Amino acid sequence: MLTADLARSRTRDGEVRPLFIDISDERYRETAATLIDLFEDHLGEPKGELEDAIDELTVADTDYKIVQGLAKLLKDECEFEIWAAADPREIRQRLFERANDRYPIVRQPTLGEDTQKLEVYSAVADELGISLEACYRGMYADLDDNKRLVRFADQSVDEYSEGRETTTTTKLTGNSKRAYDQTEQTVDWLLARYNLALAQAVLYDASKMHIRVWDHFGTVFSYVKLFGLMHRIYPIDGDGTRVTSTDLAAGYEAELDGPVSLFRQSQKYGIRMANFLPALPLCDRWEMSAEIIDEGSTSDSNQFTLGHTDGLVSHYSTGQQFDSDVERTLARKWERATTEWQLQREDDVFDLGSEVMIPDFAIEHPDGRRAIMEIVGFWTPEYLESKLAKIRQVEVDNFVLAVSERLDCSDEDFGDAAGRVLWFKTGMHVYDVVELAEEYASYVETERN
Amino acid sequence: MRIDFDEGTLLLYDAPETVPHAEWDDRVGTHRAQAYRYRTLLEWAGQWSDSGGQATLDSGFTHDVEDAARSYPALALTPALQIEPRDYQQAALDSWRTHDRQGTVVLPTGSGKTFLGLQAIADAGVSALVVTPTIDLMNQWHATLTNAFGEQLTDDVGVLGGGSHEIRALTVTTYDSAYRYIDEYGDQFGLLITDETHHLAAETYLQIPEMTIAPYRLGLTATYERADGRETLLEDRVGPVVYEGAVDDLAGDYLSEYETIQMSVDLTPEERTEYDEEYQIYRDYVDSHDFDLWNEQGYAEFLKRTSYDPQGRRALVAKQRAERIARTATKKLDTLDNLLKRHHDDRVIVFTANNDFAYDISREFVLPCITHQTDTDERTEILDRFKTGEYSMLATSQVLDEGIDVPAANVGIILSGSASKRQYAQRLGRILRPTDDRQPARLYEIITTDTMETYVSQRRRSGVSSSADS
Numbered sequence: 027m028l029t030a031d032l033a034r035s036r037t038r039d040g041e042v043r044p045l046f047i048d049i050s051d052e053r054y055r056e057t058a059a060t061l062i063d064l065f066e067d068h069l070g071e072p073k074g075e076l077e078d079a080i081d082e083l084t085v086a087d088t089d090y091k092i093v094q095g096l097a098k099l100l101k102d103e104c105e106f107e108i109w110a111a112a113d114p115r116e117i118r119q120r121l122f123e124r125a126n127d128r129y130p131i132v133r134q135p136t137l138g139e140d141t142q143k144l145e146v147y148s149a150v151a152d153e154l155g156i157s158l159e160a161c162y163r164g165m166y167a168d169l170d171d172n173k174r175l176v177r178f179a180d181q182s183v184d185e186y187s188e189g190r191e192t193t194t195t196t197k198l199t200g201n202s203k204r205a206y207d208q209t210e211q212t213v214d215w216l217l218a219r220y221n222l223a224l225a226q227a228v229l230y231d232a233s234k235m236h237i238r239v240w241d242h243f244g245t246v247f248s249y250v251k252l253f254g255l256m257h258r259i260y261p262i263d264g265d266g267t268r269v270t271s272t273d274l275a276a277g278y279e280a281e282l283d284g285p286v287s288l289f290r291q292s293q294k295y296g297i298r299m300a301n302f303l304p305a306l307p308l309c310d311r312w313e314m315s316a317e318i319i320d321e322g323s324t325s326d327s328n329q330f331t332l333g334h335t336d337g338l339v340s341h342y343s344t345g346q347q348f349d350s351d352v353e354r355t356l357a358r359k360w361e362r363a364t365t366e367w368q369l370q371r372e373d374d375v376f377d378l379g380s381e382v383m384i385p386d387f388a389i390e391h392p393d394g395r396r397a398i399m400e401i402v403g404f405w406t407p408e409y410l411e412s413k414l415a416k417i418r419q420v421e422v423d424n425f426v427l428a429v430s431e432r433l434d435c436s437d438e439d440f441g442d443a444a445g446r447v448l449w450f451k452t453g454m455h456v457y458d459v460v461e462l463a464e465e466y467a468s469y470v471e472t473e474r475n
Numbered sequence: 476m477r478i479d480f481d482e483g484t485l486l487l488y489d490a491p492e493t494v495p496h497a498e499w500d501d502r503v504g505t506h507r508a509q510a511y512r513y514r515t516l517l518e519w520a521g522q523w524s525d526s527g528g529q530a531t532l533d534s535g536f537t538h539d540v541e542d543a544a545r546s547y548p549a550l551a552l553t554p555a556l557q558i559e560p561r562d563y564q565q566a567a568l569d570s571w572r573t574h575d576r577q578g579t580v581v582l583p584t585g586s587g588k589t590f591l592g593l594q595a596i597a598d599a600g601v602s603a604l605v606v607t608p609t610i611d612l613m614n615q616w617h618a619t620l621t622n623a624f625g626e627q628l629t630d631d632v633g634v635l636g637g638g639s640h641e642i643r644a645l646t647v648t649t650y651d652s653a654y655r656y657i658d659e660y661g662d663q664f665g666l667l668i669t670d671e672t673h674h675l676a677a678e679t680y681l682q683i684p685e686m687t688i689a690p691y692r693l694g695l696t697a698t699y700e701r702a703d704g705r706e707t708l709l710e711d712r713v714g715p716v717v718y719e720g721a722v723d724d725l726a727g728d729y730l731s732e733y734e735t736i737q738m739s740v741d742l743t744p745e746e747r748t749e750y751d752e753e754y755q756i757y758r759d760y761v762d763s764h765d766f767d768l769w770n771e772q773g774y775a776e777f778l779k780r781t782s783y784d785p786q787g788r789r790a791l792v793a794k795q796r797a798e799r800i801a802r803t804a805t806k807k808l809d810t811l812d813n814l815l816k817r818h819h820d821d822r823v824i825v826f827t828a829n830n831d832f833a834y835d836i837s838r839e840f841v842l843p844c845i846t847h848q849t850d851t852d853e854r855t856e857i858l859d860r861f862k863t864g865e866y867s868m869l870a871t872s873q874v875l876d877e878g879i880d881v882p883a884a885n886v887g888i889i890l891s892g893s894a895s896k897r898q899y900a901q902r903l904g905r906i907l908r909p910t911d912d913r914q915p916a917r918l919y920e921i922i923t924t925d926t927m928e929t930y931v932s933q934r935r936r937s938g939v940s941s942s943a944d945s
Contacts, residue, residue: 086789091782115853118843126866132812132840146841165833169848254482256502259658283486286658286686288498289509294483294658294682321678379503422789 027102027300032095034225042318042330044224047092049217057089058096058213060205065100065175070183073106074171092220099219105177109185110167111160118165120150220338222307225338226300228330232316233283233291238266240277240311242371243342247280247382249305253298255282259377266313272374273396273424273470277311291327294317306332307340311371352401352430353386353454363456364372367391367463374398383416383427389463395422398465399459402433414439424468480544483510483658491538493811495519511662511712514546518656523690525575534705544688546662550644551585554623554655555877561587567718568594577714579672579694586720589616590693592668593623599691601665602644606653606683607678608671610637610847611873616647616670634851635660642805647851650674653683661687672696672713676705684712729928733887733916739924740806750926753797759792780888800925803832807890808839810921814888822861822884825870832890833872866916883908887918 034045036357047054060083068076081125084090108114124146125131132143151161170273176183229235235255250257250290260268261275269275282302298314306312312334317327332338360369373388385400402413417427418441427440428448437444448454448462477488487497487506496515499504508516517523520538560568564587567580576599582588596603605620607613613636618633624645633643636652642660667687669675672694675683684692694713699706741749764780767773781787811825827833830846837844843857843866860866869884887907907916922928 084788085562085784085792090788118837121841122866124844126868128841129868132816143839143841162838165838169834230712258502284483285507286509286682288484288500290682290685293679294654341669346660396727 027228028095028098028223030227030230032091032098033230034091034095034224035228036319037328040326040328041326042228044228046221046224046336047217049214054092054217055213057083057093058216061093061096061100062213062216065104065178066181068175069178069181071174071175072171073175076175077171095223096216096220099216099223100178103179104175106173107176107184107185108168108172109174110164111156112154112164114164114166114168115159117150117154120153121146121165124149126185142245154188159359182295219341222304225332226303228297228318229303231293231298231321232296232330233293233319233327234287235282235302235314235316236279237261237282238277238279238308238313239306239309240264242309242344243278243375244384245308246305247375247384249302249342250280250282251381253282253302255291255298255302256284256287257282257377257382257418259375259382261375272376272422273468275374276377291319304340304342307334307338308342308344310334327401352453356387356401356456356459359453359456365456365460367460371388378419380415383420386416389459389467391463391467394469395467396470397463399426399428399463400424402427402429404465417443424466426462426466428459476538477541478513478516478544480510480546480662480688480817481507483633483661483682484508485513485516485544485688486508487516497577510605510686510688511684514690517542520604544662547665547689548644549600549602549665550602552597552624552627554597555626560590560594564591564594567591567720568598570717572597572598574714574717575616576666576691576693578692578717579696579699579713579715581696581699581707581716581719583720584697588670589619592616592693592695593619594671595668595691595693596620596624596645596666598732599666601691602663602667603646603666604653604660604664604687604689605624605645605647605668605670606650606675607647608650608674610649612670613637613647613649614851614854617851618858620645620647621855622859631852637851639851649693650680654679656842657683657686661712664689666691666693667713667714668693668695671708672709673698673701675713676708678882681708681712733918735918735920737920737922738810739922740804740810741924742800742926743806746800746804749798750797750936753793753800754927756793757790757797757911760786789814798927800831801923802828802890803835804923807921807923808836811840811888811890814886814919818886823868823886823888824884825868825888825890827870827890830872833870836870838889840868840870842870845869845873847873884913885916887916889920
């Protein structure tokens with residue numbers, strides 16, 4: 027992400043707008059390409075030299091904030107390492123101790139003093155069993171500017187390699203293979219990432235965020251949880267109007283903030299909202315509005331709105347399409363089965379306070395009947411316990427469960443809900459599920475008061 | 476009722492409806508209060524006892540409380556150096572104690588506020604977090620706390636900020652780092668000390684005292700009043716002003732005398748050519764736009780223009796390059812060379828205004844070196860060795876202002892510096908001491924002739940002349 031000083035936005039009539047760049051603009055494409063080359067060229071070189079080279083690009087360029095911003099995003103894909111033959115702090119400590127008895131150590135020596143500096147360095151080098159040059163260079167090898175660029179995206183070098191391995195193209199992978207899709211590094215990638223980062227930077231000063239999403243609920247709410255945001259959730263229809271139950275919901279609206287928001291406006295959670303933002307462009311249809319505190323003015327906060335029409339691109343992963351083999355198999359069987367009932371994945375979101383419960387499937391009939399189903403598969407006892415606790419918290423009539431016989435539990439664990447449980451061995455049969463749905467599904471009210 | 480710490484707030488389980496300062500949080504289905512209400516809540520429940528942090532049951536308690544919030548340990552410490560507090564320091568400490576160890580002490584710069592902090596830590600007998608506005612000040616507190624308590628602590632003094640992330644029974648941090656992490660660690664400290672407390676009144680920083688449960692709080696500042704009047708917000712979060720010392724009582728006493736010697740060097744012909752080229756680019760731009768650079772507004776206008784005018788951007792870079800040439804002039808090192816020869820038996824501190832130059836000098840003359848990049852514990856170690864005489868010379872790009880534990884030097888050499896008057900007055904006043912045989916301390920200032928440095932030096936000296944040149 028960008029540092030706050032690299033943020034670029036304009037506020038007009040209480041509306042904040044990031045100064046997005048046009049990704050097809052040749053000027054920016056050229057800058058991006060130059061920067062990427064520059065990083066590649068500096069593999070194995072000191073960080074200070076890389077920084078100087080970046081600064082050089084901004085000498086007569088008023089877009090220096092853009093250049094530095096793009097460079098920051100590339101630096102996020104880099105690793106820097108200390109290259110030294112001995113611990114730098116140890117080297118210099120020995121040097122200073124030894125030098126203290128030898129002062130003056132000077133550059134224009136008079137007779138008798140001319141070898142002091144050399145003697146100090148070589149004595150310490152000998153003590154540590156390293157070369158004189160390694161001693162001199164190692165003395166401050168741990169300074170930020172002296173650290174070496176050892177990895178840029180998928181290209182890396184190490185201290186001992188003769189020459190660097192070269193590949194024809196650089197690919198940028200995310201920080202974690204699990205969290206991010208591997209993306210081919212291109213100028214497009216960098217410029218798209220930059221626009222997203224500009225939007226994220228506006229959120230550093232956000233006190234509250236409202237989101238509306240119409241798909242990918244499971245993904246969105248797992249990122250809400252991952253980044254430690256608190257929520258209030260409301261089911262909404264296709265127009266964004268709130269509806270009474272999740273059965274009627276086409277989407278969900280959520281208010282996101284943190285614990286202390288109960289008492290005061292706080293920017294404390296702005297960084298979490300900024301981290302969360304890339305989860306939204308994973309949805310096909312979404313809207314976001316945030317309140318941005320303006321430290322400079324005493325007036326109320328400004329508004330910042332974004333949506334799927336802004337063309338932002340996410341680098342986050344949507345996660346696995348299915349949590350387990352059981353779910354995947356059922357979905358596949360359902361496609362081949364002949365039943366009017368439809369299987370919908372992750373269609374309902376239940377607000378349980380500190381987190382949400384998103385049942386695996388909704389089963390819907392064209393006549394308006396609807397049941398929701400949660401599959402309890404092969405998991406640890408702790409998982410089972412928390413899952414059961416969540417299920418008991420969800421107070422709806424049309425809830426059914428599919429539970430693996432391999433789990434160490436029985437009808438008693440489900441209390442009143444025992445009748446709603448479908449026990450299965452290795453896989454479920456579509457018609458068993460349909461039978462359960464026929465029994466427990468309820469008609470969805472189409473009117474709401 | 477059960478009290479638990481949750482991200483800078485308190486969750487109050489099974490709280491009666493009458494519980495003060497709490498709101499019902501429908502998101503989690505329990506009462507919630509801000510963390511700084513911790514002590515008030517315990518007092519309300521009749522469960523607060525001021526015995527060095529050990530909570531005991533009073534006979535007249537009204538509510539049973541299970542305290543799962545407190546995670547801070549008791550800590551018995553005595554400052555290693557038993558220095559008698561000055562009268563006003565003792566009066567300030569006494570007043571803070573009678574105000575239930577909550578409140579702000581206002582004392583002028585240079586009056587030993589850090590020393591007062593040490594006394595408060597020893598007095599409160601609980602783990603403490605010290606919050607400072609800058610990394611410099613954080614480092615100074617680290618050095619002072621390590622000197623005073625280091626041998627009594629099982630762990631080192633912790634540092635949160637400047638690249639370190641260690642939480643210990645005594646921890647130093649900056650306002651920025653504290654703001655970022657306080658919701659995680661707000662239950663770990665019984666005493667919150669905020670240095671330069673007036674900064675705390677900023678909207679973001681106010682959340683630092685709000686998000687900690689510390690029942691004891693001490694604010695330290697020389698200038699409590701703010702232009703925006705927000706200092707009134709501090710009373711609720713830190714406590715009232717418990718002591719205010721006037722400048723008159725203290726001024727002058729603790730500044731030492733020294734003589735200033737100015738030395739000039741010329742640029743080499745190559746440096747001169749490059750300097751003149753860059754300076755001309757800057758000057759032409761400024762002249763063609765009529766900025767009044769000696770006035771703050773004029774300079775701000777110039778800076779603003781550099782953000783959209785490519786020529787302006789080039790002019791700014793030219794100015795920076797010219798400054799760097801003057802600052803790091805080769806002949807300065809020749810002069811330094813001579814001075815180090817002359818003073819090799821003295822205790823010498825060499826000041827530079829930028830890190831690179833400090834490191835160049837450190838390599839060249841094998842001098843220990845402290846910059847903004849030096850780790851807090853290495854910095855403390857180097858200063859300690861300088862104090863004990865293990866090191867007799869030091870290069871630094873920082874203001875060294877260690878309160879009661881200034882490592883004294885008798886020779887200062889300024890190779891380059893900013894024109895900030897206040898910074899220099901402090902720098903010079905604190906560091907230099909006459910030698911044991913009463914030779915006055917000396918301060919050399921090496922400047923490059925016929926460059927911008929000449930003006931900077933004149934401005935600097937006009938700010939400190941009354942105490943330094945007399």
